[in-house]
Structure formats: structure tokens, C-alpha cells
Amino acid sequence: MKKLLTGLLSVCLAASLFFSMNITSWAAEGDEDTNTINPYERVEAEDANYFAYSYKANSADGSPCGAVISTIGYIVFQNVDFGEGTDTINVCAQAADLSPLWFMVDSLKDENTSEGKIEVTPSEGLEVYNVKLNTTITGVHTIYIGVPYLPNMGGMHYVNVDYWVAEKPPVPEPTPELTLEYDVYCWGSGYKVDFKVVNNSDEDVVGWALKIKKNGHSFDHSWCVNVKDDGDYFIVTPLDWNSVIPANGTVEFGILSSDNVGVASEYEFIDPVPVEDEKLGLDYSIQSWDDGYNVNFTLTNNSDTQLNGWTLKLNKSDINITSSWSVNVEETDDYYILTPAGWNTIVGPHDSTTFGIQGSGEIGTEIGYELEEMK
Missing domain, CATH: 2.60.40.290 (Immunoglobulin-like)
Known part of the structure; x- marks a missing residue:
């Protein structure tokens, strides 16, 4: 007869009374069942892989309906895949008197090391209990559900476990783009x-x-x-x-x-509203040295009509103008105001004009600006 052994056990190898043999080594074979259990869906207690001091319960029509676990008894579920992790298990159970019920991971545990403990209160019907584990479980594990003997609770206890299910951890809200x-x-x-x-x-x-x-x-x-x-x-x-x-x-x-x-x-x-190409476009290139720089601008008329005037505002926080060419430069508190030199006031359809400035100090890679058509 094949019997599944779990937990910490003492093993004695004995020969027949009339025979002797030499043993150099031995090894246990793992359970052949490699199917995993999904703990995030209802796991029926009667589907446990092993029952110790416990048995499958039957309904009035003889169909299985959970497991009854007695004091020092337990049921075992192998290859439980907590791929998404959990720290909370919900168990549906019933008891005639106040009874302890423990959840243990990978081996039988004592009161100090058991991962989850609840007390099943007396009731006439099944109730769902929330078991908060003292650790987050991830990966594939063996789960033991047992009724321990606790001197302070005395006597024999019987807990009818119908099913259990693990709660998925909450999905964190994605960081907005x-x-x-x-x-x-x-x-x-x-x-x-x-x-x-x-x-x-x-x-x-x-x-x-x-x-x-x-x-x-x-x-x-x-x-x-x-x-x-x-x-x-x-x-x-x-x-x-x-x-x-x-x-x-x-x-x-x-x-x-x-x-x-x-x-x-x-x-x-x-969502930004898609627009056709702006009528005015501006490109610039920066050539800098230790204590100064040149900026060459190209203003482009992208439209099919003539441009009769334009104004370019440059942020003073980005630039410090000492001289210019092909433009007039005026100042306000926060901006340099650049206007055409006269000959480049009019820019034909799909044509462009160039101008530039020289500045002192340091400059970054970008210059804040506002470009407007003068009508």
C-alpha cells in the first residue's frame, strides 16, 4: 500500500527476521502529482492530497462536501502556486465549539511559527473567516491546514472546512504617464x-x-x-x-x-488636438564658448500666403543678448523683443529669413520663446 508521508518523521529501515542486507544509501521519491493548485480560485477541502486525523465529509446525497479535521489532525495541499503572492486567506469553516485552526506553509508548525491562526466560533452553519498571514507567500508551496492541541482550549475539537481561497494582493495604481x-x-x-x-x-x-x-x-x-x-x-x-x-x-x-x-x-x-503645420516655424542653432555664444535663427513661413510682419519674444532667463544682426532688439522685464530689421519684414510663402544674436555668460540647450505674426 502506498502512503504519502509529509512533515518531519523518523524513518527505520528493517529487514525480515530471517534475512540480512547491506544498505549504502536511500532516497525518497517525490509525489508523482505535478499538477499545481490555483489558490486564487476556490480550493475544496475534500480535494486535499493527504488527510491526517481527518476525513472527507459527505452531504446527505453522499457527495463530498469538505473535510472534518480533529485535534492534532490536518489536511495537506501540495504544489500550490502563489504566483501573484498573498498575505490573506479566506476559509469557509464550521465548528460545534470554539476551535483553533492553523495555516502552515511547507511543514507543520508550532504556535510561534505557524503562518496563520484563527479561532472558529460555534455556529450552526458554515462561515467565512479571514486569515491574515504573518508573511507574504509567493511561489509554489505545500499548505497544511490543521487543528492543533492547545492546553488552554482543552478537549477534542472538530472543524469542518468546506473550502479556502487566497486573496490576490491589490494591484497598485499605475503611475500616470x-x-x-x-x-x-x-x-x-x-x-x-x-x-x-x-x-x-x-x-x-x-x-x-x-x-x-x-x-x-x-x-x-x-x-x-x-x-x-x-x-x-x-x-x-x-x-x-x-x-x-x-x-x-x-x-x-x-x-x-x-x-x-x-x-x-x-x-x-x-489629449493634444492635432493641428496642421503652424504658419510660422522657428529653428535655431547655438555655438558657445567659455564666456559667450552665438545663436543663429531661421524663421520660416510655412503657409501659402505672404507674411507681412513678425515678432519674436525670447526669455531673459535663458539668454543674455549683447549684440544682434538682421533684427531690432528691445527689452521688457522678462523678455527680449525681436522685430524685423526692415528688409526682412516680409517673408514670402514657404520662404525663410535668418538673423542672430550674440550673448555673454552661459547658455543651455533650449531657449524659451513666443513667435507671433504681425497683421
Whole structure:
């Protein structure tokens, strides 16, 4: 007769009374059943691989309906695949009196090492109990469900276990592809907000748009973005040069307001609206040295109609102009305002004009700008 042995046991090898033999080694064969049990679906107690001081229970029609485990008894489930992990098991059980029920992983355990313990309360019907394990189980394991002998609970106990099922761990909310960070600087007559759009993905984000609720506030001035009024919201879209956010990179922009308080707390990223090529395009190249640089600009008219004037605003935070060619340069508090030199005011359809500036100090790889057609 074949019998499944589990747990920690003493093994004695004995020969027949009238025979002798030499044994050099021995090894146990694993159980032939290699099918795994899915613990995230209902596991019927009567389907256990092994019963010790326990037996399968039958319903009135003779069909199996769980297992009855007595004191010091247990049932065993082999090859249980906790591929998604768990730290909680729900068991449907019933007992005539207050009875302990333990869940043990890979071997029988004592009171201090058992992974999960509950007390099944007296009831006339089956009830579901939540067993919180003292560790998270992952991988393939053998599960023991047993009724221990506890001196303080005395006597014999019988627990009818109908089924058990493991809870899947909660799936963490995925990190949004784009998130927004901002700092608000307030003073008596207004405030400034510095925004940072963060690309949390491993791929470039091409095109983005942000919807910010007004909440009674106004945006008097902005940099590095376009801002459009849309009812109760401001729609913020990038300029040409910052419309692509590199993988795990950021794009920064800001706004000024004359309100006395402001917090841009209600916002959402929206799908950018595809648009045809902008009428005006701007490319630039930077040549830098230790304490200065040149920037050569090319302004392109992408349309089928003549351009009769243009204005280019450059952020002072990105550049420090000392001289220029083929443009006029004026200053405001935050911008350099570049306008045509006269001869390059008109730009024909699909034509371009070039100009440039020289600056002092250091320069980055990007220059914030706003380009407008003068009509």
C-alpha cells in the first residue's frame, strides 16, 4: 500500500527476521502529482492530497462536501502556486465549539511559527473567516491546514472546512504617464507659479496639453507655453521647442497673475488636438564658448500666403543678448523683443529669413520663446 508521508518523521529501515542486507544509501521519491493548485480560485477541502486525523465529509446525497479535521489532525495541499503572492486567506469553516485552526506553509508548525491562526466560533452553519498571514507567500508551496492541541482550549475539537481561497494582493495604481509639479510664490498683489511637467515613462511624449480650472483666477502672463481661455478652464499647450518631453524628462513653464492668491490645484492632462503645420516655424542653432555664444535663427513661413510682419519674444532667463544682426532688439522685464530689421519684414510663402544674436555668460540647450505674426 502506498502512503504519502509529509512533515518531519523518523524513518527505520528493517529487514525480515530471517534475512540480512547491506544498505549504502536511500532516497525518497517525490509525489508523482505535478499538477499545481490555483489558490486564487476556490480550493475544496475534500480535494486535499493527504488527510491526517481527518476525513472527507459527505452531504446527505453522499457527495463530498469538505473535510472534518480533529485535534492534532490536518489536511495537506501540495504544489500550490502563489504566483501573484498573498498575505490573506479566506476559509469557509464550521465548528460545534470554539476551535483553533492553523495555516502552515511547507511543514507543520508550532504556535510561534505557524503562518496563520484563527479561532472558529460555534455556529450552526458554515462561515467565512479571514486569515491574515504573518508573511507574504509567493511561489509554489505545500499548505497544511490543521487543528492543533492547545492546553488552554482543552478537549477534542472538530472543524469542518468546506473550502479556502487566497486573496490576490491589490494591484497598485499605475503611475500616470504625465504628472504635474508646481511651486506657488505669493506676494501682496499677485503670485507666480512655476510648473514642471514630468514624463514618468521610458518613451518620449510627443505633444501634450494641460487643462487648469480657473477657480476665479486669471493668468496675466505666461512663458514657455501657449494659454487659451476655455470657459471655466485655461488650456495650456507647449511651444514648438518643448512639445516633446524626453523619456523620464521634464518640461518647465510658468505663469504670473495679479490676483492676491492662487493655487493651481485642479487640473488634468488632456489629449493634444492635432493641428496642421503652424504658419510660422522657428529653428535655431547655438555655438558657445567659455564666456559667450552665438545663436543663429531661421524663421520660416510655412503657409501659402505672404507674411507681412513678425515678432519674436525670447526669455531673459535663458539668454543674455549683447549684440544682434538682421533684427531690432528691445527689452521688457522678462523678455527680449525681436522685430524685423526692415528688409526682412516680409517673408514670402514657404520662404525663410535668418538673423542672430550674440550673448555673454552661459547658455543651455533650449531657449524659451513666443513667435507671433504681425497683421
